Amino acid sequence: MQLKRTHPNMETKEFRKHAHQFVDWMADYMDNIEDYPVKSQVQPKEIYNLIDGDIPTKGEDIDSIFDDFKNVIIPGITHWQNPNFFAYFQANNSPPSILAEMLTATLGIQGMKWDTSPASTELEERMIEWLRDALGIPKKWAGVIQDSASIATLASILTAREQKSNYQINNAGYEGLANYRIYCSEETHSSIEKGAKIAGVGKSNVIKIPTDDKLAMNPELLLDSINEDIANGYQPLCIVVAIGTTGTMAIDPLNKIANISEKLNIWLHVDAAYAGSALLLPEYQELIAGIEKADSFVFNAHKWLFTNFDCSIYFVKDKNALVNTFEILPEYLKSKTDGVVSNHSDWGVPLGRRFRSLKLWFVMRYYGLEGLQNKLRFHIELAKWLENEIVKSSEFELIVPRSMNLVCFRFKPQKPYSNKDLNNINEELLHKLNATGLIYLTHTKVNGIYTLRMSVGQTNIKKHHIEKSWQLIISKAMEI
Template sequence: MESTSKEFRKYAHQFVDWMADYMDNIENYPVKSQVVPKEIYNQIEDSIPNQGEDIETIFNDFVNIIMPGVTHWQSPNFYAYFPANTSPPSILAEMLTATLGIQGMKWETSPASTELEERMMEWIQKCIGIPNNWVGVIHDSASSATLASILTAREQKSTFRINETGFEKDTKFRVYCSEETHSSIEKGAKIAGIGRANVIKIPTDQTLRLRPEVLLQKIKEDIKNGYKPLCIVAAIGTTGTTAIDPLNEIADIAEKFKIWLHVDAAYAGSVLLLPEFHHYLNGIEKADSFVFNPHKWLFTNFDCSAYFVKDKNALVNTFEILPEYLKTKTDGSVNNHCDWGVPLGRRFRSLKLWFVMRNYGLVGLQKKLRNHIELARWFENEIAKLPEFELVVPRNINLICFRFKPQKFKDVEVLNRINESLMHDLNDSGKIYLTHTKVNDIYTLRLVIGQTNVSERHVENTLQLIIEKATKTFKKYNREVY
């Protein structure tokens, strides 16, 4: 049933009321969805309806079928994975973006999309300390940005031959990263034809940072054995523990051997808006590319990944392709962002970033980030006071890695099972949601404090819930083991 503008207006108002109510009442939902596999699937018809249905019926099914299967990433009690924040100005901008429905692949297909994106990248560049001779573009995710870096490194190293003729022979390229960095690096190497086996994982130190001396040794060995070092990925905030790789030392190695250096700050990069963290970028002028995701911890709806490169020409020459049907009279005099990454099609992502940065302002954004870090510091201090808990690694920024460690249990595997059971009990309660990693084979609970509206009250209640559930878990395992 096709909606008229009158019907659209009616339901749009209804939907906005529901959206506002959702934001007001999000704490009443179980944070992690409580459904079982196929529960949603089996409630949905197996074929498209022959006749159109009215919006009211569809919306009722959304509430009754879809909503129970939603994990509420915007809940202030969501501490899992990484923040994936929205905010009122971002949501409002997304509504406008959806209404406009533009395709911003080239300047001429919507000049506002291209030029607002250019300006937003300049705003961010100034805020976080990226060199002013670099250029920025918005990608959908850090995975796409990392792939773009690996592909650009590949083409630059082969003088853009591989794009034209393919891999005519075994080039034996190598990509280097720490053992703690994101799986997107391996995926990018696979897609780029480098091969997963040629991603060399460098051991880390006690704080889980990449060890530059081992990196240097491995590069020298590879060169001696006929390999071609292609790309190094340094992390400002690794996935598991938010470890900060020593960028300046890594950059010296990359510069010495003329290896492309990509800096992955996907989640933690937002903290660079705070001047007291700018030292994380020491050495960035010697790198080649950098990425962070405003859609993770800068209150901007997914997807919005800010990618910067030193050499614009290397990036464009890697991806540019100009069939007759895409030629326009402004080619060569404007930026056509379809030539700055893999996809041709591009969403108007910069609009929500503009709304967010203008509505909060730099001071407002900094205030929220500092508040999250302070809450994380409080949680870390409280955990450290509890004799039955242990900080597995020191806190980095707003992520706390800890475990329940009853003094009665010494065996690592038993403690791992206890902590896994504790995590599932916490998540099954619906009251909070957190995830885990493994640090030196220790099952480690990760608690990320970064949701848009998280407050001291939420963190205090979370700590009490963890203590209560841990007590029950201890009693259960005490009966089983002894």
């Protein structure tokens, strides 16, 4: 008996037609991305109200869905790949990365174990080695691709917790164990507090260490805080060093802090989520002097290495400590290769894993090390140009010295204003700039000063983008 088909089924011929249609749109989008407002100009719930409230009863054709994508979804997109995107830190892609992501989606694999796709595991191992050597990470370290630096930081906190407790908390929970402490600077990313909450250490046990005049962690105050905690019965668990803080790209003094962690046997995690890509440049290798004394390191290839989200590279000194923290082997996951190969599902929180290494492979092969270095240096040179323009200006000022490709500044008219008034003026300037749709900036606060941030690192940015953006900033400032 032949069953009657009651659901739509896209045949290969139709798929091919729409795939070509979509690729044409994608190429046009990349060519014309500057025609869109950088920051979406829609109001809250505007997109939501344009989407049907109920699931369709019957299937719809791709042309109708694609039309709605263009007319409903695109107006609500903030265009992160626009060369005039200077907000937060970049989350870049590139043509080779996009092409690889298309292949990844087509293959649709689950890379949780070696058996479920050997190429996924072994390509990932080789990509980790490529980056390990290019970044200056010790050769004895191992690594794995995580989805984000937040998850990598959580993995470090959990591994430190299990190593410190002799792997008892995974088995029996916290009962009978003393309070743990995690240390980071006042400028460090919120993912550390989130990781402490998830790991059961508790947000209140994350100790924020004051910073110096460069907004970097003060090692002497770190040591004082640790000694005080030990005297009060706490157990120092983990120190997180930032190579590039979120607000100002401040660089914590890794080597000095590593000497403390090594002497006191405290897990040391290095968070270089954005700035880590700059380690591909020999002139920035000094930033990780002392890395051999650390225990883990993370940077995001999906930020400044032109590989689309998600692709976070996580290195560990002791892979056994990591695997012992996360390994779990129910009967349905057992295979004859267990113990012979790496099963990356045991190297982090999730069981399921995407084939992330494919896009990384495409990017590194397409650009090559020299091509990647040239792009990074170009972005840094553009940021230097902007820094010089601000220094020359009588009505703008740098708030902190430029760090790599991040420039932090504010509008400061010659007429005297209070700091509160200047903060309000700069907040108004930020909103005016973003409302134009021609540029997108975000802000931070540095010692109470409302600070505009320009992260100059989008994949395809050119000199004229930064020049036009600077002129726009000046013109909007003069309107206030």
